[in-house]
Amino acid sequence: MLEVTTDKVAHVILRARELDVKTAAWDDDADSDDATSDAILEDRPDDATRQELREFLDSLNEDEQASLIALAWIGRGTYAPGELDEAIATAKTEHGNNPVDYLFGLPLLPDYLEDALDQLGYSVEEAEEGIVRRT
Numbered sequence: 782m783l784e785v786t787t788d789k790v791a792h793v794i795l796r797a798r799e800l801d802v803k804t805a806a807w808d809d810d811a812d813s814d815d816a817t818s819d820a821i822l823e824d825r826p827d828d829a830t831r832q833e834l835r836e837f838l839d840s841l842n843e844d845e846q847a848s849l850i851a852l853a854w855i856g857r858g859t860y861a862p863g864e865l866d867e868a869i870a871t872a873k874t875e876h877g878n879n880p881v882d883y884l885f886g887l888p889l890l891p892d893y894l895e896d897a898l899d900q901l902g903y904s905v906e907e908a909e910e911g912i913v914r915r916t
């Protein structure tokens with residue numbers, strides 16, 4: 782059974798997509814507080830979106846974090862949708878100490894999460910629309 786709400790998964794998808802569109806910093810000497818249109822497209826360690834997503838993931842409990850990892854695994858095909866409980870148990874065992882770092886290390890995280898929700902029969906669009914309306 783999925784131990785994280787689809788609203789929370791949608792929030793992670795949306796924020797991770799925002800990070801995916803950013804490019805590597807091209808001016809290391811520039812002030813990170815520079816608010817030019819070019820600067821907001823750069824992926825910097827102190828990026829507000831990155832920090833917000835990290836804080837959000839840190840605020841989730843162990844079950845929710847393990848569910849996100851399990852969803853990512855289902856989305857990339859490591860587990861089948863019917864193996865959700867096994868994937869969650871494995872995520873707790875293998876990544877219980879660093880789930881946030883592991884999730885940040887998955888380059889296609891939003892795609893994996895979206896694919897997994899779809900495979901499990903959840904409406905990704907409805908969950909994302911609910912998040913967008915509230916923000």
